[in-house]
Amino acid sequence: MFQTGSFKFRNISDGRGNLTAIEGGVDIPFDIKRVYYITKVGEGIVRGAHSHRALHQVLLCLEGSVRIRVFHGEDQEDVWLRSPTEGLYIGPWVWREMYDFSEHAVLLVLASERYDEADYIRDHDAYLAEMKQIFPD
Ligand code: T46
Numbered sequence: 001m002f003q004t005g006s007f008k009f010r011n012i013s014d015g016r017g018n019l020t021a022i023e024g025g026v027d028i029p030f031d032i033k034r035v036y037y038i039t040k041v042g043e044g045i046v047r048g049a050h051s052h053r054a055l056h057q058v059l060l061c062l063e064g065s066v067r068i069r070v071f072h073g074e075d076q077e078d079v080w081l082r083s084p085t086e087g088l089y090i091g092p093w094v095w096r097e098m099y100d101f102s103e104h105a106v107l108l109v110l111a112s113e114r115y116d117e118a119d120y121i122r123d124h125d126a127y128l129a130e131m132k133q134i135f136p137d
Helices: 124-134
Strands: 004-008 012-014 017-019 034-038 047-052 057-063 066-072 075-081 086-090 095-099 106-111
Touching (some): 004 075, 047 124, 075 086
Antiparallel strands (some): 004 086, 012 017, 047 095, 057 086, 057 106, 066 075, 066 095
16 A cells, blocks of 8 residues: 565676666566656755655665655655665655755656646645545554
């Protein structure tokens, strides 16, 4: 129902450097309709602080590190992304916040749908109320 999960992607390394390939529907459980990335986040800044109703995403930190806090109902977990071969899957109805971006951190996000502001719940009380309505137990 409320899903998060970790992925480890294959690193193809040779004398020229590293290469990691991610195929939608193969390496991650959805087709990729959108890619975006977040850079130059200053010290102490918190991003995210919202949930989605339908969107599936995988987050990767290509450079540096970032801490992701995921929350669904009463459970909360902090996940550090520190390697470009690690991905964090976040499904619908999971509240997420991104903290502690290191200097030069590059957060890449693979998304299952095109951008749709109507899919966001940006108010935490509204999120809890909607969750209670949809998942009463
Ligand atoms: C998420 C976390 C991990 C667009 O126009 N198109 C887009 O595809 C996206 C993602 C955003 N925007 C606009 C909407 C806002 O005016 O860019 C502005 C900043 O977006 P937001 O405040 O939602 O950014 P974050 O970093 O708080 O959240 C983003 C994603 O929006 C969100 O889906 O899960 O990264």
